Amino acid sequence: MSFQIERGLFLLDFTDNHAILGVAVDAEIKDIRKRYLKIARRLHPDSAASETEAARQQASELLSKLVNPAWEKLSQERDRSEYMIMLKLKGQQGLRQQSELELGNLAKQLSTTANPDHFYATSLKDLASRQYEELDQMLEITAQLSELNLVYLMRKESTGELKTGEKKVLYTGSNIPDSGVGVRSSQASAPAPPPPRESQADQYYRRAESYVAKSNFAQATLELRDALQADPNNSRCHSLMGMIYLKQNQGTMAKIHFNKALQLDPEDPMAQQGKQQLEGAQNPASKGAGTAAKAKASPPKATSAKKDDKSGGGLFGLFGGKKK
Known part of the structure; x- marks a missing residue:
C-alpha cells in the first residue's frame, strides 16, 4: 500500500512526522507521546478486531510504516534536535519558494489571518480529531496538516508579521486568498509582490x-x-x-x-x-x-608506589611500566 503525500512539507523532500502524528510543530514531547499512544491504540490489531480484514491490514500498515517511525524520530532527543533544525530550514525554504507553492483553503487562511497561533491551534485540533477515524481519509487530512505546518513555519520565519496593526500577507503565487478569507479589500486587491531573487x-x-x-x-x-x-x-x-x-x-x-x-x-x-x-x-x-591530570600530579602516591612496588605495578603499572 502506498502512503505517498506530495503536499505541505512533504513537497519539500521532508517527512513531516508532526503531521503524521497530528501534533503542532512546537508540541512538547509529553504531548507527542500522549498523541502517539492514542493513535497506536486505535490502529492496533486488537482494537480493530471488529473491522474488515482490509481495514485491519490498512491500520496495521499505517502503524508500522508511518506512525511508529514518526514517533521513533521525535522521541529520541538527538534525532529530534536535528529534526527541529531541519524544520526551521524548511520554513526558510518555503518563504523563498512561496510563489511555487499550491495550498488548500485552510493553509491559505492561515497565511493571512491576524492571529496565526490561534488559527493554527484550532485548525490542527479539528483535523487531528478526525485523522485516524476514517482511515481512507487519513492521507488527505495528513496532507492538510502538513500544509498548515509549512505555512505556520513560514509565518514564524517571516519578519514584521504584525506591524502597527497591519498584517503581512504571505501570498503564494496563484493562491491569493479569495473574498471569503476575511482579508481587507485593500490587501486582497493588491498585486502579489514578486518573490525575491535568489543570490x-x-x-x-x-x-x-x-x-x-x-x-x-x-x-x-x-x-x-x-x-x-x-x-x-x-x-x-x-x-x-x-x-x-x-x-x-x-x-x-x-x-x-x-x-x-x-x-x-x-x-x-x-x-x-x-x-x-x-x-x-x-x-x-x-x-x-x-x-587524569590530577592523578599524574600526586607526588606522594607516586613516591610510595615506586618504593613499595618493584614489579612495575601500582602507579607505574597504570601508566605503562617503570620510568627509563
Whole structure:
C-alpha cells in the first residue's frame, strides 16, 4: 500500500512526522507521546478486531510504516534536535519558494489571518480529531496538516508579521486568498509582490539543504563550499556547514564554522544550537582529562608506589611500566 503525500512539507523532500502524528510543530514531547499512544491504540490489531480484514491490514500498515517511525524520530532527543533544525530550514525554504507553492483553503487562511497561533491551534485540533477515524481519509487530512505546518513555519520565519496593526500577507503565487478569507479589500486587491531573487549563494544553499535532508553530506558540503566561495560572509552557509561536520563527528571543523557564523550573526539560531551540542559532547572528555591530570600530579602516591612496588605495578603499572 502506498502512503505517498506530495503536499505541505512533504513537497519539500521532508517527512513531516508532526503531521503524521497530528501534533503542532512546537508540541512538547509529553504531548507527542500522549498523541502517539492514542493513535497506536486505535490502529492496533486488537482494537480493530471488529473491522474488515482490509481495514485491519490498512491500520496495521499505517502503524508500522508511518506512525511508529514518526514517533521513533521525535522521541529520541538527538534525532529530534536535528529534526527541529531541519524544520526551521524548511520554513526558510518555503518563504523563498512561496510563489511555487499550491495550498488548500485552510493553509491559505492561515497565511493571512491576524492571529496565526490561534488559527493554527484550532485548525490542527479539528483535523487531528478526525485523522485516524476514517482511515481512507487519513492521507488527505495528513496532507492538510502538513500544509498548515509549512505555512505556520513560514509565518514564524517571516519578519514584521504584525506591524502597527497591519498584517503581512504571505501570498503564494496563484493562491491569493479569495473574498471569503476575511482579508481587507485593500490587501486582497493588491498585486502579489514578486518573490525575491535568489543570490548565487542562496541557490547553492538551497541545494545543500535538499542533500542534507537525504543525508548526502558529501554533496551538501560541495554545494556549501561553492556558496562560501561566492559569499564568504554568509552566516547561514557557515551554520549549515557546521551542522554537517557535527553530524559526521568532526568537532574541530564544526567549531570553526559555528564561530564564524556567530561572528557574522550573533543571533544565528542554528549556530547557537550547534555550538551548544558540540560543547555538550566535549565536556565529558574534558572532565576525564582533568581527572587524569590530577592523578599524574600526586607526588606522594607516586613516591610510595615506586618504593613499595618493584614489579612495575601500582602507579607505574597504570601508566605503562617503570620510568627509563
